[in-house]
Amino acid sequence: MEPLKIATTRPELLCACGAVFIHPDDERYRGYAGKKAKVPLFDFEVPIIESPTAQMDFGTGALMVCSYGDMADVMAFRDFALKPIAAISPDGTMTEAAGKYAGLPVAEARKRIIEDLKKKGLLFKQEPTIQRVPLCWRSKTPIEFIAMDEFYLKQxxxxxxxxxxxxxxxxxxxxxxxxxxxxxxxxxxxxxxxxxxxxxxxxPVWYCNACGEAVVPEPGELRYYQPWRENPPFDKCPKCGASEGFRGEExxxxxxxxxxxxxxxxxxxxxxxxxxxxxxxxxxxxxxxxxxxxxxxxxxxxxxxxxxxxxxxxxxxxGHVVDEKGEKMSKSRGNSPPPGPFIEKYGADAMRLFGVLEAGLGSDIRFSEERLGGVARFMTKLWNIARFISMFPIPERMDFKDLTPVDQWILAETNKMLETITPECEVLDFHKPAIELRRFAWSFFADHVLEMLKGRAFNSDGQFSELVQQSAWFVLHEVLKVILKALAPMTPFITDSIYRELYNKKGIHREQYPIPVDEWKSELSGLTDLVLQTNSAFWRFKRENNISLRQGLPEAYIPKSLRPWEADLKAMHGIEKLGFGSPTTNGFHEVPIYESGGKDSLFVRFPSSSEE
Ligand SMILES: [Zn+2]
Structure with missing residues (x-):
């Protein structure tokens, strides 16, 4: 049979050769499998084994499998139960297994072996090649596999x-x-x-100097040991009984x-x-x-x-925080700014809530300073909402039935919000709840409810009864408490700070997370969108006609179904005379309630100073 030609980048590992692999489909080596190959210079025999890990188009197609040559070699030795031979010692020199090359540094041994192969006419070709070699990240020297005894935990x-x-x-x-x-x-x-x-x-292991037994301290001695620098808590070897001292594990x-x-x-x-x-x-x-x-x-x-x-x-x-484009953050790419300065600038609560708002649980969060800034503005908004409400006394608990219909409606809307977020909260995914809470607190509660109840809560010219004024106070505080508690896991600091200041010195995090309240139902809930759109239509009308939002209106008509809101809408938009349906006289400006069209309209008489 023809001698096997083998291409290798590690001739110094000839002494550690354990087998030669050939691909089962490789026609060049028909009949070789099962035979033995003699290792040049070292004159011992290794088996020739068929394995698909031999690549036919790599080198000569025949693969020299050496102990600890690379990860593939390690696996091959394991798979075929070959007995490994350690050729390189921990100090980077060749071991006794390398025969006359023992003691030489790896690079030197490689040079000598190539020379010797040449002398004996066993080297058929030598060419430069590019290969991947694992390097130490610190010293940049090649990494060698070296077998060592280690502790293993059974798994x-x-x-x-x-x-x-x-x-x-x-x-x-x-x-x-x-x-x-x-x-x-x-x-x-x-x-x-x-x-x-x-x-x-x-x-925490010491080895007996006499017999080498590994000895551990008694269980229950709850202290931390440093065996390499301290004596063991025993002086006799439990195995051989010797008192010849112990070597501490390093x-x-x-x-x-x-x-x-x-x-x-x-x-x-x-x-x-x-x-x-x-x-x-x-x-x-x-x-x-x-x-x-x-x-x-x-x-x-x-x-x-x-x-x-x-x-x-x-x-x-x-999940992970990734950059704005969804790429993994890494120092080398320069797309991983440290979070500290952002927390400093926007607050830890904003940072947390940003993460919750950006992605569902377990998904990656795309970082954006601009969007983080937006969340910080919501935190400011929340603070301002609380500061505004803190101006009003906290009344004794009121029965739901004693509240005004509008206040019942506000609690019903609060309940709807709680019903929306509860299923997601129960599976501990606060992403959708956070979006819903921000909408509720900002776009509903702050923009509409606060504006709507302001007049009644201040009651500066005494037009409201004490009872309906208290109803407003009660509802404002009640809803604020719900918002704070619902946001508490996401923005723990600001909610706790407000809660301690206004409601309970023990803090918010001892409170139960809010759940829907069955009693908080209102038949006015079906009109919510119409109410909000009506408010928007008033604001739009004033804005488009250069009327200050604070300026009152002498007379207006709104849809009949909004009658329960009469007093609060009058106060909210400064309407002196509020009618329902369509006016029977001239001089009104018609404002469609829905910008997209639809039949509902407001009819507004211009203030005298800006009369057409
Ligand atoms: Zn011993």
Whole structure:
């Protein structure tokens, strides 16, 4: 048989060769599979194996598989149960396995081996090539795979249990459960938990100087050990009984080894039994989607291993903040401004609410300073609403039936808003509720209700009875409280500040989240749009005719169905004489209520100063 020609970029790994792979469809190597190949210079034999991982158009098509050559080699050794040979030592020199090249740095060994291959006439071709080599991010030197003994945590035997827990844990939003399922399905080896780095949680293990036994402190000794610098809390080896001292472990844990039990720590595991009893099994895990495979998965794994139960009932997974074009933020691209200055400028509440307003739970949020600025203006609006309402006393609780029909209608609108947001709040997605709350607080409550109730709440010329004035006060405070409580999870600071100032020194976050109130119903609800459009028509009329919004109107007619609003609309628009339907005399200006057309109209008489 013809000798096999092999192209390699790592001739120094000849001594670590474990097999030669050929593609099953490669006609050039018919009959080679199952035979042995002799490794040049080292004179040992390796099997020739058919594998689709050999690429026919790469090099000669025959692939030299060397221990720890690259990730593919590592996998190949694992797949075919080949016995690896370590050719490179941790200090970057060749090991004894390299024979006469032992002790040489890798690059030097490569040079010598090429020379020797040439001398023996075994080198058939040498050419420069471009290849990808993993480099150390800090020193930029090539990274070598070096086999080392490490601590592993068992996980392969927990795969079925983890899948069961993943399927039984409630996810918000449900579609992010798949990240976890996919990850669990890819688990194929146990979890290496020891790391050779300086900064990390120390592994509390000492090794007996006499027999090498790994000894750990007794469980229950709740303290943190640094074995590399302190003596163990025991002086006899439990295995051999020797008192010849111990060598402290120098490695640290993988960062997820202890962050995976941070959830347990927080609820008092092994520290506060009472708290732990109350909290375990009743916690939700809020976190980002990028650490589902790490923080969430390892938390579930370790909690199950420690306690035999799922760590959480519910998991709440948020998306990422991406740039305005939807691209991932990264330092190197320069599209990831630090959030600090924005929080400083617009406020932490605005920043949070911006995130809620921009995307549904679990979806990515496109950052835009302009839109953040818009949210900050809403925060200012909320503050101004509260400041305005704070001018009025908070009356004793009033029965719904004792409120004016308009005030009942306002509470009914509030109830409609609560009915809209409740289903979304129940699945912990505040995106649509935030949009609805902003509309309700700004476009309905501030723009219409405050303007409408202003006259009655001030009652400066005493035209309203004390009872209907109090009704206005009660409703203004009642609705403000609902808005504050409903916004509290999204804008915790401003709502708490207002709430403490006006309603309860203990703060807003001890209050129940508002839910719909069955009693808050009004038959006037069907007229809401007509009322709002009527207000807009009055404002439009004044604006288009250069009449100040504060200026009154001598006489106007509005649709008959709006009779329940008579007193409040008169006060709101400064109408001296308000009629319903169509006027029977001349001198009125007709204003269509709906800009898009429709039959409803206002009829307005111009103020004397601007009479046509
Ligand atoms: Zn011992």
């Amino acid at each position: 392969t035997e927990f795969v079925d249990k983890m899948l069961e827990i993943a399927n039984n844990t409630r996810f918000f939003p449900p579609f992010h459960r798949q990240i976890l399922i996919d990850w669990i399905n890819r688990v194929s080896v146990d979890w290496p938990i020891s790391r050779r780095r300086y900064y990390g949680t120390e592994i 490695r640290t844990f993988d960062t997820w080894m202890d962050s995976s039990i941070s959830g347990l720590y927080i609820i008092g595991y092994l520290r506060d039994e009472e708290l732990f009893k109350k909290a375990f099994g009743n916690v939700i895990r809020p976190q980002g989607k990028e650490i589902v495979r790490t923080w969430l998965y390892y938390s579930l794994l370790r909690t199950y291993q420690l306690l035999g139960e799922p760590a959480f009932k519910e998991v709440w997974v948020s």
